[in-house]
Amino acid sequence: MSTELITFLLFAALVLLLITGLPLAFAMGGVAALFVLVLQGPYALSILSSITYGVMDNFILTAIPLFIFMGLVLQRSGVADDAYAMMYKWIGGIRGGLAMGTVGVCTIFAACTGISGAATVTMGVIALPAMLRYSYHKSIAVGCISAGGALGILIPPSVLMIVYGIFSGESIGQLYAGGVFPGLLLATLFIIYIAIRCYFQGHLGPPIPPEERATWREKLISLRAVILPMALIIIVLGTIFKGVCTPTEAAAIGCAGSLLCAAIYRKLNWTLLKESCYEGLRLSCMVLWIIIGGSCFASLYTYIGALEFIKGVVGALPVSPYLVLAGMQFSLFILGMLMDPGGIIMITVPIFVPIIKMLGFDAVWFGVLFIINMEMAYLTPPFGFNLFYMKAIVPKTINMMDIYKSIAPFVGLQAISLLLCILYPEIILWFPQTFVR
Amino acid sequence: LGQTQKLELKLQSHLIQPEVDRTVAYFNYMVEKLTQGQITIKLYPVGAIVPAKEMLTALRKGVLDMVQCMEGYWAGEVPGSEAANGLPFAFHSYEEAWFFMWKGGLVDVMREEYAKHNVYYIPWEAFQTELMTKKPINKIEDLKGMKLRSSGSLAEWFKTCGASTVFIPGGELYTALATGVVDGAHWGHAGPEYQMKFHEVLKYFLRPPVLWGSWNQLYVNMDLWKKLTSEQRIAVETAAQASAYFSTFHTQMLSKRSLESMVRDHGVRVTVLPQEEVVKGRDLAMKTWDAIAKKNPRNAQIVDMVKAYIKEKEIPEKIKKYPW
Amino acid sequence: MMAAAKERGKGVSSLLNFVDNISKWTGRVVSFLIVALTFLICLEVVARYLLNRPTIWVHETSAMLMGAYIIFGGAYTLYTGGHVNMDVVYGRLLPKNKALIDVITFWFFLLFCGGLLWMGGDSAWRALRNLEHSGSLWNPPIYPFKLILPTGVFLLLLQGLAKFVRDAITVVKGGYDEH
Ligand code: NA
Ligand code: NA
Numbered sequence: 001m002s003t004e005l006i007t008f009l010l011f012a013a014l015v016l017l018l019i020t021g022l023p024l025a026f027a028m029g030g031v032a033a034l035f036v037l038v039l040q041g042p043y044a045l046s047i048l049s050s051i052t053y054g055v056m057d058n059f060i061l062t063a064i065p066l067f068i069f070m071g072l073v074l075q076r077s078g079v080a081d082d083a084y085a086m087m088y089k090w091i092g093g094i095r096g097g098l099a100m101g102t103v104g105v106c107t108i109f110a111a112c113t114g115i116s117g118a119a120t121v122t123m124g125v126i127a128l129p130a131m132l133r134y135s136y137h138k139s140i141a142v143g144c145i146s147a148g149g150a151l152g153i154l155i156p157p158s159v160l161m162i163v164y165g166i167f168s169g170e171s172i173g174q175l176y177a178g179g180v181f182p183g184l185l186l187a188t189l190f191i192i193y194i195a196i197r198c199y200f201q202g203h204l205g206p207p208i209p210p211e212e213r214a215t216w217r218e219k220l221i222s223l224r225a226v227i228l229p230m231a232l233i234i235i236v237l238g239t240i241f242k243g244v245c246t247p248t249e250a251a252a253i254g255c256a257g258s259l260l261c262a263a264i265y266r267k268l269n270w271t272l273l274k275e276s277c278y279e280g281l282r283l284s285c286m287v288l289w290i291i292i293g294g295s296c297f298a299s300l301y302t303y304i305g306a307l308e309f310i311k312g313v314v315g316a317l318p319v320s321p322y323l324v325l326a327g328m329q330f331s332l333f334i335l336g337m338l339m340d341p342g343g344i345i346m347i348t349v350p351i352f353v354p355i356i357k358m359l360g361f362d363a364v365w366f367g368v369l370f371i372i373n374m375e376m377a378y379l380t381p382p383f384g385f386n387l388f389y390m391k392a393i394v395p396k397t398i399n400m401m402d403i404y405k406s407i408a409p410f411v412g413l414q415a416i417s418l419l420l421c422i423l424y425p426e427i428i429l430w431f432p433q434t435f436v437r
Numbered sequence: 438l439g440q441t442q443k444l445e446l447k448l449q450s451h452l453i454q455p456e457v458d459r460t461v462a463y464f465n466y467m468v469e470k471l472t473q474g475q476i477t478i479k480l481y482p483v484g485a486i487v488p489a490k491e492m493l494t495a496l497r498k499g500v501l502d503m504v505q506c507m508e509g510y511w512a513g514e515v516p517g518s519e520a521a522n523g524l525p526f527a528f529h530s531y532e533e534a535w536f537f538m539w540k541g542g543l544v545d546v547m548r549e550e551y552a553k554h555n556v557y558y559i560p561w562e563a564f565q566t567e568l569m570t571k572k573p574i575n576k577i578e579d580l581k582g583m584k585l586r587s588s589g590s591l592a593e594w595f596k597t598c599g600a601s602t603v604f605i606p607g608g609e610l611y612t613a614l615a616t617g618v619v620d621g622a623h624w625g626h627a628g629p630e631y632q633m634k635f636h637e638v639l640k641y642f643l644r645p646p647v648l649w650g651s652w653n654q655l656y657v658n659m660d661l662w663k664k665l666t667s668e669q670r671i672a673v674e675t676a677a678q679a680s681a682y683f684s685t686f687h688t689q690m691l692s693k694r695s696l697e698s699m700v701r702d703h704g705v706r707v708t709v710l711p712q713e714e715v716v717k718g719r720d721l722a723m724k725t726w727d728a729i730a731k732k733n734p735r736n737a738q739i740v741d742m743v744k745a746y747i748k749e750k751e752i753p754e755k756i757k758k759y760p761w
Numbered sequence: 762m763m764a765a766a767k768e769r770g771k772g773v774s775s776l777l778n779f780v781d782n783i784s785k786w787t788g789r790v791v792s793f794l795i796v797a798l799t800f801l802i803c804l805e806v807v808a809r810y811l812l813n814r815p816t817i818w819v820h821e822t823s824a825m826l827m828g829a830y831i832i833f834g835g836a837y838t839l840y841t842g843g844h845v846n847m848d849v850v851y852g853r854l855l856p857k858n859k860a861l862i863d864v865i866t867f868w869f870f871l872l873f874c875g876g877l878l879w880m881g882g883d884s885a886w887r888a889l890r891n892l893e894h895s896g897s898l899w900n901p902p903i904y905p906f907k908l909i910l911p912t913g914v915f916l917l918l919l920q921g922l923a924k925f926v927r928d929a930i931t932v933v934k935g936g937y938d939e940h
């Protein structure tokens with residue numbers, strides 16, 4: 001059988017299985033198992049166990065369950081709750097202020113955790129009811145939370161960058177540094193967008209009535225709420241930069257810190273611990289089993305030589321490097337609609353990164369562009385994690401279509417950021433090249 | 438196996454793509470030439486099919502036909518592998534390590550051991566391991582209290598010298614060195630250390646190498662090896678030896694140039710241990726050897742062989758007797 | 762006749778519930794490994810940074826805990842419906858049709874888990890028989906780590922089988938109700 005035919009059958013089988021609703025992890029693992037069996041024979045099934053042992057033994061991957069657990073503890077301990085109450089007292093009086101504040105809190109959250117779910121779920125629980133109560137339009141309220149939550153993977157630390165670093169061989173520290181400014185750029189764009197829209201269409205984000213606004217005294221007292229989250233950020237990032245520990249180990253420091261925060265808030269009890277553990281296991285296993293299935297699929301893909309085949313085809317294209325780059329970004333966007341970002345990384349990185357290097361592009365730059373593209377993947381239907389999270393949280397009055405509509409302008413802003421970062425690579429590269437190298 | 442049947446073998450390396458091309462591509466070329474195109478080899482870089490630690494399993498099962506890997510990766514599974522990958526301060530050059538392999542009988546011992554794993558063993562390339570640190574090391578004493586990223590028999594030796602060893606995954610090593618989580622590391626010799634950009638964060642380079650005689654080996658699935666015709670086997674072994682010379686000299690040149698560039702362009706300083714310190718290091722290393730020998734009988738056997746070999750003054754006499 | 766069938770149904774049901782409970786409780790127990798992992802890694806950081814005496818055992822122990830956490834959590838995650846899927850098409854189907862499709866796609870799940878169980882078991886058995894060690898400075902026996910995979914996948918397979926049986930009953934009877 002020719003490589004072309006096998007490649008076609010492989011992807012056809014995968015797409016078909018995904019449509020049938022088989023969990024992503026088992027669809028990728030199952031297709032890999034079937035093709036290994038047919039093409040090589042039963043003995044070659046040992047690829048599956050070899051890869052799984054490799055995932056179990058990969059110390060860098062421990063950051064994933066640790067960050068997930070940390071996010072859950074912060075969510076349940078009320079730390080984020082208080083930070084939001086502070087925001088509300090300070091800027092609730094401005095048109096769209098609550099939505100802008102939500103983006104701000106999401107940005108802080110993003111600097112504490114490495115996943116998109118923690119901020120999305122937390123803000124969905126805390127900020128969404130508040131915004132709806134003050135007659136914020138659902139399109140602004142739902143959109144800013146789903147988009148702000150996704151920042152967690154772009155602003156370091158980031159689990160997705162870890163996965164990218166593992167599959168591409170790029171330095172995770174460089175990727176982290178590269179994500180800082182694009183992350184802030186995105187947050188700024190979101191805030192400007194909300195400000196402009198709410199300024200001209202006041203009904204989208206009406207200000208809190210003057211009689212309900214907090215006094216200066218109340219405002220100042222509320223500032224206490226940011227102390228702990230700020231301390232946690234300083235500890236996590238500080239331990240990395242001061243050479244106390246590696247980025248992976250910092251995830252554990254963050255976990256301990258989040259438990260400490262919960263203790264200071266007097267919320268550290270058996271129920272909180274138990275629920276965070278149970279939910280943490282569920283989310284972590286979801287992610288890590290996708291990594292196992294995806295690695296099996298990627299390995300098989302290399303094994304049958306399809307990699308070289310695609311590399312050859314793309315490399316031989318007589319087009320400009322920037323057209324190849326655009327083609328890649330476009331295919332990532334399309335894949336982002338259909339798949340989970342972790343899976344996309346595993347399938348495309350082994351193909352794209354060698355080509356990118358061949359074309360003379362900076363691999364760290366491409367890595368961050370990749371992650372910015374994945375910001376969109378969290379929001380684009382039909383398969384978008386943040387859409388699922390939001391669907392689980394929103395009240396019955398908001399349906400799936402409302403969610404789709406609300407995220408559309410934010411996806412547009414993400415696309416603009418992506419374009420800006422392609423046109424002005426310094427946005428990404430200035431920080432890592434100046435401070436990390 | 439019929440003369441007309443074409444074989445395409447899969448070889449995975451523990452090296453990244455450019456290094457695979459540098460060390461193994463010539464082997465591929467030679468095998469194809471010597472077998473008149475009967476055997477071709479497909480090269481895969483590290484982790485392409487299975488993780489490096491799992492390559493032995495993949496080889497045993499026949500998922501991979503050949504593996505190029507540093508000896509000692511599977512030290513827990515293959516008794517003797519740890520000692521075979523070089524004892525600290527035992528040799529003074531790669532030639533010495535090379536002769537110990539072929540002449541001192543190491544190859545026979547390891548072939549016997551690997552046969553139990555359904556693997557045929559072909560020695561490939563010996564090289565040195567060199568330490569780079571944040572602070573200068575002028576005497577063995579200076580190692581005391583340092584935190585070093587290390588593994589294998591060298592980790593044992595550093596421990597004996599009063600340093601402690603730290604595990605840092607490869608992907609985080611540069612960051613850990615830059616931020617100062619650890620004070621030093623070794624990543625083979627100057628060549629790969631230059632590639633890992635050690636010179637940006639570690640400004641001191643220790644000479645002489647702490648270990649001569651780490652090995653990159655070629656491992657072949659035994660079922661496949663038995664299936665080959667005797668001509669094909671000779672072709673593979675010959676190609677392996679030819680490319681091993683090629684890659685050894687290339688490695689040494691690369692190492693030299695990398696160190697030169699580190700010193701010239703990046704302000705790296707080379708510190709050389711004086712003779713009495715080298716002797717001190719060797720004395721401490723003897724303790725390490727004994728610790729390694731205690732782990733399993735194969736290690737013990739190899740340590741004894743090394744000790745006997747070092748005492749042996751009449752190497753030239755033995756060279757004459759060698760069957761080749 | 763009816764009574765006997767009902768008895769049988771009850772027997773199947775309690776067996777399925779038993780499998781659910783195994784998944785639930787192994788999951789709940791291993792979920793606390795994340796706290797142990799946090800503690801261990803912090804311990805290593807303290808030992809290395811403050812006491813200047815890094816341990817030689819934390820890293821390998823962490824790998825062991827992490828392995829158990831992921832692999833033993835697989836069945837729990839399946840039991841709680843945590844493994845994400847694409848439900849653009851699937852989500853719109855009737856329960857009976859969903860069950861029918863699941864009965865078909867189950868074989869891919871079986872192939873994947875079966876491969877893992879077989880080959881993981883093979884590796885674990887080898888490590889146990891030869892008393893393989895990790896080969897590191899600490900050099901602990903490696904078979905406990907290797908055993909995690911086949912054991913955990915066995916539980917995952919069991920949970921998958923329970924789902925398969927439920928789906929099959931749904932397909933045949935047009936619905937499934939717990940007894
Ligand atoms: Na983050
Ligand atoms: Na999407």
